[in-house]
Amino acid sequence: MLFFAYAIVRTAYYSFTDFDLFKAPSFVGMSNYTALVSDELFLLALRNTIGFSLIVTTTQTVLALGLAVLVNHAVRARGLIRTVFYLPSIMSSAAMTLIFLWLFQRNGFMTAIASVVLAYRQHILLFLVGMAALQGALVLNARRSYEGISIFDPFFLLVAAVGALALAASCALAGLLSVFDNNLLISWLNTQRHFLFMPVTLWSVALMNVFTTVPTLMLLFLAGLQSIPSSLYDAAEVDGANAFQRFRHITVPALRPVTFAVVTMGVIGTLQMFDQVAILGDAAPLASRVTLAYYVYENAFPAGASSRIGLASAAALVLGILTIAAVYVQKSVGVKEKGE
Numbered sequence: 001m002l003f004f005a006y007a008i009v010r011t012a013y014y015s016f017t018d019f020d021l022f023k024a025p026s027f028v029g030m031s032n033y034t035a036l037v038s039d040e041l042f043l044l045a046l047r048n049t050i051g052f053s054l055i056v057t058t059t060q061t062v063l064a065l066g067l068a069v070l071v072n073h074a075v076r077a078r079g080l081i082r083t084v085f086y087l088p089s090i091m092s093s094a095a096m097t098l099i100f101l102w103l104f105q106r107n108g109f110m111t112a113i114a115s116v117v118l119a120y121r122q123h124i125l126l127f128l129v130g131m132a133a134l135q136g137a138l139v140l141n142a143r144r145s146y147e148g149i150s151i152f153d154p155f156f157l158l159v160a161a162v163g164a165l166a167l168a169a170s171c172a173l174a175g176l177l178s179v180f181d182n183n184l185l186i187s188w189l190n191t192q193r194h195f196l197f198m199p200v201t202l203w204s205v206a207l208m209n210v211f212t213t214v215p216t217l218m219l220l221f222l223a224g225l226q227s228i229p230s231s232l233y234d235a236a237e238v239d240g241a242n243a244f245q246r247f248r249h250i251t252v253p254a255l256r257p258v259t260f261a262v263v264t265m266g267v268i269g270t271l272q273m274f275d276q277v278a279i280l281g282d283a284a285p286l287a288s289r290v291t292l293a294y295y296v297y298e299n300a301f302p303a304g305a306s307s308r309i310g311l312a313s314a315a316a317l318v319l320g321i322l323t324i325a326a327v328y329v330q331k332s333v334g335v336k337e338k339g340e
Contacts, residue, residue, distance in 0.1 A: 016032070056206050059206070065259075072222055105188075105189075118184070127164045128164075131160045136151070187200075199288035221259075
């Protein structure tokens, strides 16, 4: 606590000075804050950070809860499924970023996937329809012997996927499906294009961030789900509540403390996004990937120029205040930290 308080006081002091790490700091009043407001890069970083935080926190929370419910209802191979889902979290963010850099090349893996999806859209549609039909048939058949099997049971999903793949392959070999020509070259990173309110590059970083954080958050939700007494679900089922009503009135209220922790960690982590953006480096334009944390770093340690510690300190304080305000708002009007 002492070191934390010292860092805040020191940063606040430097934010009112002109300091380059080599000369004694000189007092400049509110000049650094005035410069921030008039700096288009800072305003862009602020907008990118808020948009990135909203997208990633919402997506990773929903996906983590959905995966936790899925794994919790798994009847077979629950341990294997949990391990497979958790694997992305054991890799370092630097390694994952380098992998994603390769995936998001202009003619890389993601572009290839988009090309394949467009070329084989009939095959994919048949696969999805066949998988849904097989999954429904398998679950209905299993419910004759076992109670409580979810329509999204992971084991049956795997079996249905294999069956649907065999169906699509058979139809393709019989010449019943067409392959469409296309020649895509998509810039996922080295571009300044925007999609909705955020640069396309940051959407790619958001996808990478969600992929690496969802498994850990899923485990938190899974622990919360397994602490809910099954007698509550049994009583609700006796009263005639369907699956959605049991989820809405039992699962969601009981998971509020876990949801509060997950959302809080998500908000703090996304507002302070730095490492994945920094590793991107020259692979993407600065304006399409800059966040507040990276803006602070760029001013504290600019390439080939003197440090602007005063400006970086002012931006760091803005980031800190924004983080505290976001957590306070989500606590006050959003997810509560106490369950029901």
